Amino acid sequence: MGLDFVGQGAGQTDGNIITTTIDKVVNWGRKNSLWPMPFGTACCAIEMMATLASKFDLSRFGSEAIRFSPRQSDLLIVSGRISIKMMPVLKRIYDQMPDPKWVISMGACASCGGVFDTYTLIQGVDQFIPVDVYIPGCPPRPEDLIDAVLQVQQKITSGASPKGVEVIYE
Amino acid sequence: MNEEKEVEEQSKPLVLEKLETHHSDALLAQDEARGTIVVVVRKDQAYAVLEYLKTDPELAYTYLVDVTAVDNSQMESELMQFDYARFMVVYQLYSYQGQGRVRVKVPVHENDLSITSVTGLWQGANWLERETYDMFGINFDGHPDLRRILMPDDFEGHPLRKDYPLRGRGERERFNFDKQNV
Numbered sequence: 345m346g347l348d349f350v351g352q353g354a355g356q357t358d359g360n361i362i363t364t365t366i367d368k369v370v371n372w373g374r375k376n377s378l379w380p381m382p383f384g385t386a387c388c389a390i391e392m393m394a395t396l397a398s399k400f401d402l403s404r405f406g407s408e409a410i411r412f413s414p415r416q417s418d419l420l421i422v423s424g425r426i427s428i429k430m431m432p433v434l435k436r437i438y439d440q441m442p443d444p445k446w447v448i449s450m451g452a453c454a455s456c457g458g459v460f461d462t463y464t465l466i467q468g469v470d471q472f473i474p475v476d477v478y479i480p481g482c483p484p485r486p487e488d489l490i491d492a493v494l495q496v497q498q499k500i501t502s503g504a505s506p507k508g509v510e511v512i513y514e
Numbered sequence: 515m516n517e518e519k520e521v522e523e524q525s526k527p528l529v530l531e532k533l534e535t536h537h538s539d540a541l542l543a544q545d546e547a548r549g550t551i552v553v554v555v556r557k558d559q560a561y562a563v564l565e566y567l568k569t570d571p572e573l574a575y576t577y578l579v580d581v582t583a584v585d586n587s588q589m590e591s592e593l594m595q596f597d598y599a600r601f602m603v604v605y606q607l608y609s610y611q612g613q614g615r616v617r618v619k620v621p622v623h624e625n626d627l628s629i630t631s632v633t634g635l636w637q638g639a640n641w642l643e644r645e646t647y648d649m650f651g652i653n654f655d656g657h658p659d660l661r662r663i664l665m666p667d668d669f670e671g672h673p674l675r676k677d678y679p680l681r682g683r684g685e686r687e688r689f690n691f692d693k694q695n696v
Contacts, residue, residue: 462681466686
């Protein structure tokens with residue numbers, strides 16, 4: 345968790361003092377309450393719904409507070425095909441999310457266009473928005489999405505900036 | 515002999531019988547495909563035929579199921595059949611009066627891509643004709659709002675035409691974020 349207990353045997357404190365850094369505490373809070381913004385455009389969204397529902401229960405990892413307003417969320421889950429007409433909408437939603445924000449590109453279509461190698465389909469949303477974690481699969485199983493959320497959590501714990509921030513300050 | 519002929523005529527679908535009586539000069543061909551009656555109709559009389567199919571009380575094809583088109587430019591045999599008309603606009607109709615389905619096909623030449631809109635007969639034709647315009651570039655005369663429906667407004671070309679490359683002409687790599695109303 346990144347919190348260090350000190351004070352054992354230090355007299356009157358008796359193990360009740362915790363030393364840490366602000367960053368660590370803030371990141372600990374962030375990682376355990378990621379609020380996802382679902383951008384479900386295809387069958388991956390069905391798996392995402394399953395992940396959020398009782399059987400797979402994403403709330404075990406603190407990410408059950410789905411927000412349909414980008415202004416209230418910090419994790420964008422792109423699950424499905426994105427066409428050239430939809431991409432500006434997705435970009436707008438990404439831009440509306442407050443920093444720091446993370447992006448999961450769920451499934452083959454969002455990550456690389458999948459089997460839809462056609463004139464209208466974006467061949468990977470990472471061409472236009474920064475993606476932190478990719479999930480392979482067509483569609484990926486809910487366990488894969490949970491794994492991706494845990495990877496985002498790991499990323500936050502490690503103190504690494506989201507991909508979006510790196511892009512801004514590069 | 516006469517009896518047999520009568521039986522044969524009785525088994526002929528009512529819609530073909532009536533079209534032959536009232537619109538024989540509009541009919542280019544008739545066929546049956548998997549149980550659906552198919553009639554090919556001259557373009558200048560297509561609207562009249564469709565109106566007749568809808569308003570005739572016995573036929574009453576009141577439900578327009580679909581409007582679409584076929585690009586036959588790479589089907590030599592299909593092209594030759596109707597005087598090298600590149601496109602075939604297809605109307606699927608359904609009658610709740612027991613007449614079932616009928617498919618009306620209209621050959622459209624590449625040098626004159628306009629055809630009369632049927633939005634006056636079926637309100638539902640509005641979006642179907644917009645889609646056909648978007649994908650094939652068929653112009654529907656008299657349509658109240660003929661603009662693209664699936665592709666972005668600034669898209670160029672008509673992607674379901676056979677000469678349109680499957681992977682496009684680079685639209686998916688370079689398209690304008692600002693131009694579109696998000």
